[in-house]
Amino acid sequence: MSSTTRSLISEADLRRGHGRLIYRLVLGAMAVAFVLMFIGPLYWMIIGAFKTPIELAQTPPTILPTEWHPETYLDAWNRLEVGRYMVNTAFYALGGWLIQLIVDVAAAYALSKLRPVLGNVVLGGMLASLMLPAAALLVPAYLTVAEVPIFGVNLLNTPWALWLPGAANAFNIYVLKRFFDQIPNDLLDSAGIDGAGRFRLLWHIILPLSRPVLAVVSIFAIIGSWKDFIWPLLVLQDPEGQTISVALSRLAETGRVTNNEMFAGLAIASIPMVVLFMIFQRSILNGLSAGALKG
Amino acid sequence: MTVIAPETTAAVTQGTGRDGGPGGPGSARTARLRRKIGDNLQAYVFLTAGLLCFGLFSWWPLVKGIILSFQQDNFVTDPIWVGFDNYQAVLDDPLFATAWLNTLEFTGLALLFGFAVPFVLALVINEFRHAKGFFRFAVYLPVMLPPIVSVLLWQYFYDPGTGLFNAILSGVGLPTSDWTQSPKMAMISLVLVSTWANMGGATIMYLAGLAGIPGELYEAAELDGASVWQRIRHVTIPQMRFIMLVLLLLQIVATMQVFIEPYQLTGATNPETITVMILIYRYAFTVNNDFGMAAAMSVLLFIVLGAFSALYLRLTRKAD
Numbered sequence: 001m002s003s004t005t006r007s008l009i010s011e012a013d014l015r016r017g018h019g020r021l022i023y024r025l026v027l028g029a030m031a032v033a034f035v036l037m038f039i040g041p042l043y044w045m046i047i048g049a050f051k052t053p054i055e056l057a058q059t060p061p062t063i064l065p066t067e068w069h070p071e072t073y074l075d076a077w078n079r080l081e082v083g084r085y086m087v088n089t090a091f092y093a094l095g096g097w098l099i100q101l102i103v104d105v106a107a108a109y110a111l112s113k114l115r116p117v118l119g120n121v122v123l124g125g126m127l128a129s130l131m132l133p134a135a136a137l138l139v140p141a142y143l144t145v146a147e148v149p150i151f152g153v154n155l156l157n158t159p160w161a162l163w164l165p166g167a168a169n170a171f172n173i174y175v176l177k178r179f180f181d182q183i184p185n186d187l188l189d190s191a192g193i194d195g196a197g198r199f200r201l202l203w204h205i206i207l208p209l210s211r212p213v214l215a216v217v218s219i220f221a222i223i224g225s226w227k228d229f230i231w232p233l234l235v236l237q238d239p240e241g242q243t244i245s246v247a248l249s250r251l252a253e254t255g256r257v258t259n260n261e262m263f264a265g266l267a268i269a270s271i272p273m274v275v276l277f278m279i280f281q282r283s284i285l286n287g288l289s290a291g292a293l294k295g
Numbered sequence: 296m297t298v299i300a301p302e303t304t305a306a307v308t309q310g311t312g313r314d315g316g317p318g319g320p321g322s323a324r325t326a327r328l329r330r331k332i333g334d335n336l337q338a339y340v341f342l343t344a345g346l347l348c349f350g351l352f353s354w355w356p357l358v359k360g361i362i363l364s365f366q367q368d369n370f371v372t373d374p375i376w377v378g379f380d381n382y383q384a385v386l387d388d389p390l391f392a393t394a395w396l397n398t399l400e401f402t403g404l405a406l407l408f409g410f411a412v413p414f415v416l417a418l419v420i421n422e423f424r425h426a427k428g429f430f431r432f433a434v435y436l437p438v439m440l441p442p443i444v445s446v447l448l449w450q451y452f453y454d455p456g457t458g459l460f461n462a463i464l465s466g467v468g469l470p471t472s473d474w475t476q477s478p479k480m481a482m483i484s485l486v487l488v489s490t491w492a493n494m495g496g497a498t499i500m501y502l503a504g505l506a507g508i509p510g511e512l513y514e515a516a517e518l519d520g521a522s523v524w525q526r527i528r529h530v531t532i533p534q535m536r537f538i539m540l541v542l543l544l545l546q547i548v549a550t551m552q553v554f555i556e557p558y559q560l561t562g563a564t565n566p567e568t569i570t571v572m573i574l575i576y577r578y579a580f581t582v583n584n585d586f587g588m589a590a591a592m593s594v595l596l597f598i599v600l601g602a603f604s605a606l607y608l609r610l611t612r613k614a615d
Contacts, residue, residue, distance in 0.1 A: 008511025009422050010517060020469050027423055030430070037491070038433040042440075044459065045448050057457035073509070107345030116338035122346065129353040131604040136597035139536055139579045139589045140360035141352060149355060165352035173345070186537035198337055213481055227441050230554050245443040249559055252447055259451060266444045273439040277432075285431055287501030288496065 042270070049073060049264035056259050069260070072096045076264035080251060085244040086268060092226040092232075092243060095159055096166045100221050101214070103167040108176035109202050113188065123177070135230075141165060142234050143158040161235035166225065172217050180206060216287045219280050226273055244269045360597070363590035377540070381591035385578075388588075393566055394574040398551055399481065401570060404486040405550040411544060413494045417501035418531070419572040431502065435495035446559045450475070453484055453560070474558045481567045485556040493549075497542050504538040537610070544607040548600050571596050 002003040013019045048056050049072050053066040102280060107126075111119050145155045145165065157159040188201050207214070232243045239250065248265055251257050259267075337396040339346075348529045364381050368374035385391055437445060452459045453474035460470040475484045508531065516526045532539075554572040563577055571592065579589035 006511060006513055007421055007505070007508075008418070008531060009523060010513070014424070026419065027425060030419060030423075034430060034433040034494065038436050041448060041452070041491075042436065048350060057454075059457070059462040061462050062461060099362075100511045103344040103348055106341040110341035110345075114334065114338035114341060116335045116342070119338070121344065125354065126345070126349055127608075129349065131601060131608055132353065133548060133552055133597060133600040133604065135354075135575075135602060136552065136593045137360060138572075139355035139575060139586060139593055140363060142579070143363070143586065144352060144356050144359060148351060150351075167344070168348040168353045170349075188595075198341070200474060223439065227442050229441070237438055244589075245441045248447060249443050252450070252559070263448065263451075266448055270440050270444050270605045273441065274436070276441045277436065285435060285499055288499050293313075293613075 006256045008238060042274075045263050045270070047106045049076075049267055051258050051260055053258040053260050056263070072260045073264045073268070076261045078266065080257060080265055082244065082248075082265045082268050084240075085242060085247040086272075088241060089226060089243045089245075089269075090272075092159055092162050093222050097218055097221045098166050099149075100169055100172060101218065104169055104172040104176060104217070105202075105207070105214075108173045108180055109206060111173070112180035113178045113185070113201075113206070114198065123173075124174055126168075129168065130170045130174075138230065138234070141231075145235055153274045157238045157241055158234055161231060162225065162228075165231070166221075169221075172221070175185055175213060175217060175295045176210070178211055183209055215280075215285055217266075219276070220287065223273065223276065223284075307398050340559075352479045360590050360593055363586060364594045367587050377587070379584075381587040382595075384585075384588050385595070387590045388574075390566070390569055390574055394569050394571045398553065398570045398572075400482055401486060401489075401553050402547060402550040404483065405489055405553075406543070408486060408490040409497065409546055409550070412490070413497035414501055414535075414539070416494075417498050418527070419504055420498075421502055421505040426536060431499060436499045438495040440492065442555050443559065446488055446555055449484075449488040449491075450560055462494060478567050481561050481565065485553070485560060485568060488560070489550070489553065489556050497546070500538065500542060501535070504535050510532045541607065541610060544603050544610070548603050548607070551596070551600060571602060 010018075014023050047065065050068045050070060051062070052067065052069060055062060055066060090239055095265075110116065111123050147154055147160045155164070163256070183206060188205060189203055227245075228243070229245045229249075233246045233249070236242050236246065238245070244265075248269060251265070253261060325373045361549045365376060365378060366374040367377045367380070416434065423430065451457075455471070456463060457477060458474070460474065472480050474480050503526060510533070513526055516530050521529065552572055553570050554576070557563070557565070557568040557570055557573050558576070563573050563581060565568070569577075575589050575592050575596070577583065578585050578592060579592045583589075
């Protein structure tokens, strides 16, 4: 929507003497409040890590460190092994993203363009899983991963415990299928006459056309796995293989971490997401808005 | 059905067949059938991985959870069917009522803040002619953080002795609080951090909804002499009714599954903040090591949340 679209209060009302003053005041107050409320805690976290533990805990607090201690970040990276957990988390996130894309694109393609017998039943079953609250399935899902039916393998403490359940993502399939549905069949037919197989149609025609939707699905997949807590807490109990979130929670409970080191750990854990947000802000917020309007 | 090259050939073959050409109608039909089976096989090859992932990690756990809630299983000997014993044990647990009441309290408070505040924020931001991008960015920033980061950071803010909140409160001469360590404030502390970390999503969605309200409606209302409040009441809210209902249901389902905040801030043993999820976690993994009880409690939670989820899906599918 362009800013010229009429909203609750008219342009004319805002321009009038009083209106303009009130508008300026409200805008300024909101801007200050938003900086304090939403940027402030992040500032406190990133800058706090540069302070000494005593300065960080003192009353009244200091806005800027009296002495800067950038080495706290290095200590957190090495001594608390934040580096190792960041690598773990990145590995899980990227692997999970790749597997989600492969599994869900293939499924959405089959359901949208190949339309097999019982395809709608399969789609219905997948979408029904959106209704299942993740929390209520936690315990049986954990036991399933501990001993996968048919295959009889134990996936606990392996990346597959995150990746395979993560690929069962009905939201992805729904979004991808809806996008594929809009690609005209004529386009595939004309390529098909040239003798292109199903896989080549997907690879050479569908996927290049689907870049925008693939980007959105990818971003949300990465964010989702980076933010996940309770599932990796349960299935990756071996400390060496933990994600950064679970490791930070465990470190906080041991009480052997100084506050500035913990702040550094929290800041490091947040950086990839904040950077991702800065780069893909438009896609992320528009994806969310589109979801709100379409349901 | 996607018509691709080989099928076109099949149709042509059938055409010649009807004319009494070589092959005849019978063999054309078999060729068609064979083609159809081949197409389906190929489609299911593309679907295999998805079916396996959903079957093993989504559909099966649902069945397994229901089975488990009627069994006692020590994972060494064969499980024993125990009827409703697990449900009885869960209902007899004095923490059962505590957990549900705490969860309802959390959900209620979270809706009070998390439902109304984003709506008001979105309403105001939508009127701004400047810096809209900044407001959208700032309010959504906490949503991007890993939830445990928000919770751990706020844990330092809440510290009664060295925390930032009490430092600020005492700095401006207000009474301080023990926050998470005070029975009265513990739940509110959980709700505050949860709201801070999550309300960006709702705000962005409300903004999208507000941008979609046709300007003529406001214009007409203004010509009729409607004040700003009247315009909100008679134009904005009716226009936003659907999206508000959808977000309400989503928030109920999400907040009733609350886990990280009580797990990290107040601990799984604090009776002030034991929620349904914390109780399930305790049954399964810490206190009881009883998966049957955990499964029974999960089924109960599932029934409650499933009703809300079903309502949500019905609403949104209908709108599609």
